[in-house]
Amino acid sequence: MTESNKPQILIVDDLLENLISLESILDDFDIDIVRATSGMEALKLTMKNEFALVILDVQMPEMNGYETLELMRQRKKTRYVPVIFVSAIHQSDLHIIKGIETGAVDFIPKPVIPDVLRGKVKIFLDLYNQRVRLDHLLREMEVANMNLKIAKEKAEEATRVKSMFLANMSHEIRTPLNGVIGISRLLQKSGLNEEQQDLTNIIAKSGENLMLIINDILDFSKIESGQIQFENISFQLKEMVNNVYLLLRFKAEEKGIDFSYTIDQNVPSVLCGDPLRINQILMNLVNNAIKFTPHGKVEIRIELVDEFEQSARILFRVIDTGIGISEEGKQVLFKEFRQTESSMSRKYGGTGLGLAISKNLVNLMNGEINVISDEGKGSEFYFRLPLKKSTVEEREKELKYQLPEDIRILIAEDNLINQKVFKLSLKQLGYNSDIAQNGREAYDMHIADPYDIIFMDMQMPELDGLEATSMIREYEKENVNFPHTYIAAVTANSLTEDKNNCIDAGMNNFLSKPFSEKDLINILQEGFKVKANGYLVNYE
Structure with missing residues (x-):
């Protein structure tokens, strides 16, 4: 196309009067017309310019129209340029057939009927303009795709950097927090007087609250980066709800709030899903209900929405008589780092992440969550989840193993406080342990005396x-005769990739700091169970 950006049409004819006649017929079109008086000149012009259409005479000296078109079709640039033959040779259909077989799109006999030529030229001009627009859109799409690729790479890099930052921060915060919570738990069992016990309880509670905030932030990050994973295991619904009730009952009693739960008899007793995540959502909603209810009651209700042969939809409702939520507050309720009023975080505490995490978890499990509330009249948070029915009537109880007294335990830990916490925690359970200051020392000690x-x-x-x-x-x-040891990672990192790295390295389990006595007992029991069953590591 020329600088005028108009479509170009090439007219090829050895007679000047024919060129002028054809140009006059096309005078109304907004185009640039280029002349050629021979086939050779036409070929040269097609190599320099991009034409929307070529109008080609058949009878010309040196090289006729058929020969010219054959050469055009052999070149990549002109292979698909539409060509209309205009010729006085039309006494026989053979000429028209030959023109079409050579690669022309049409054959117009002379003398040319102006309306016929204009009509056909208009069709090919429209097609050309559409192709130009399509090419332009494709180029825009290529640029957009390139920009999207760059943006995607930047987003992935930002996610990677953020994940690394969160992992490092998690480690740096959890490591000293493990010492604070661990020591406070040990002190609680050391025969303190009442005042000392109260102060120790405050330390432990503060540490646990801080841990909840850290877990909220990490959970939100996992959901954002797509690292969240769900289990699909059998669980007893009543047992899970009862655990929530037992954990939060004392908090409700401290405020003088009635706290209860009911499970409809039609709800299947055993279901398949992720009980940990369902428990997390329910804990969050109940905890909020108790937090924002100064007096009255909080109630959990579990109901059956509908039931199918292999699945059921369960409705979880948390109803309170608390402060309620305004219409404006409902608009930001499930958004991250937001609370319904700016003063909420100062008065009641919290990160503003709990409900956002709950909503994301429910959505990822193909459920729905919402709230019904009037300001000053209480709230009802509810979520529905589709869950599979379990064919297991009752979950298999894990066999508890009594650990032998002479079991040899090694703690590989460079932090002095965590060494002490770990060693004292094991001692309270009745087990001695040795300390290795780093991985090299742990390896040498184990090889010397397994x-x-x-x-x-x-x-x-x-x-x-x-x-x-x-x-x-x-x-x-x-060394096939060397005993295989049970190795549990003990780390402040808690991201999925960290757990995968531990398993890939050959570790058997993963223990996040700060850990509870129950977590420690579970690891010890599993370690002995694996050892007792003759566990062998898969080295492939």
């Missing part, structure tokens, strides 16, 4: 937990 269970911190100087574990597994592989 341990039954190793608690391996992931971040240590000289040799970290992953490297030390890989070396131990390699040694076990090369």
Whole structure:
């Protein structure tokens, strides 16, 4: 196309009067017309310019129209340019057939009827303009796709950096917090007087509240980055709801609030899903209900919405007589880092993430969550979840193993406070343990005198937990008579990729700081169970 950006039409005829006649017929079109008086000149022009249409005479000296078109069709640039033959040779259909077979799109006999030529030219001009617009759109799409690719790469990098930052911050915060919570729990069992017990309880409670905030932030990050994973296991609904009730009952009693739960008899007793995440959502809603209810009651109601052969839809309702929510507050209720009023976080505390996390979790489980509330009249939060029915009437109870007294335990930990917490926690359970200051020392101590269970911190100087574990597994592989030890990662990192890295390195389990006594007992029991069953590591 020329600088005028108009479509170009090439007219090829050896007679000037014919060129002028054709140009006059097309005078009304907003186009640029280019002349050629021979086939050779036409070929040269087609190599320099882009034409919307070529009007080509058949009878010309040196090279006729058929020969010219054949050469045009052999070149990539002109292979698909539409060509209309205009010729006085039309006594026989053979000429027209030959023109079409050569690659022309039409054949117009002379003398040319102006309306016929204009009509046909208009069709090809419209097609050309549409192609130009389509090419323009494709170029825009290519640019947009490139920009999207760049934006995607930047977003992925930002997510990666954020995940690394959160993992590092989680480790840095959880490590000292493990010491605070661990020591406070040990003090609670050390025969303190009443005043000391109250002060220790405050320390423990504050640490646990801080841990809830950290977990909220990490959960929100996992959901954002798509790292959240759901289990699909059988669980007893009543047991799960009862656990929520037992955990929050004392909080309700402290405020003088009536707290109860009811489960409709039609609700299946055993279901399949992720009980941990359902428990998390329910805990959040009930905790909020108690927090924002100064007096009255909080009630959990579980009902059956509908039931099918292999699944059921369950309705979870949390009803309170609390402060209620304004219409404006409902608009921001499930948004992250938001509370219904700016003064809420100062008066009641919290990150403003709990409901946002709950909503995301419900949505990811193909459910729905909402609220019914009037300001000053209480609220009802509810969520519906589709859950599979379990064919298991009752979950299999895990067999508890009594650990032998002479079990050898090694703690690989470089933080002095966490060493003390860990060692004292094991001592309260009746077990002695040895300390390794880093991964290298843990490896050397284990090879010299094998341990039954190793608690391996992931971040240590000289040799970290992953490297030390890989070396131990390699040694076990090369020395078939060397006993296989149970290795549990003990780390402040809690992202999915961290857990996967531990398993890939050959670890058996994963223990997040700060851990509870129950968590520790579970690891010890599983460690002995695996050892008792002759566990062998899969090195493939």
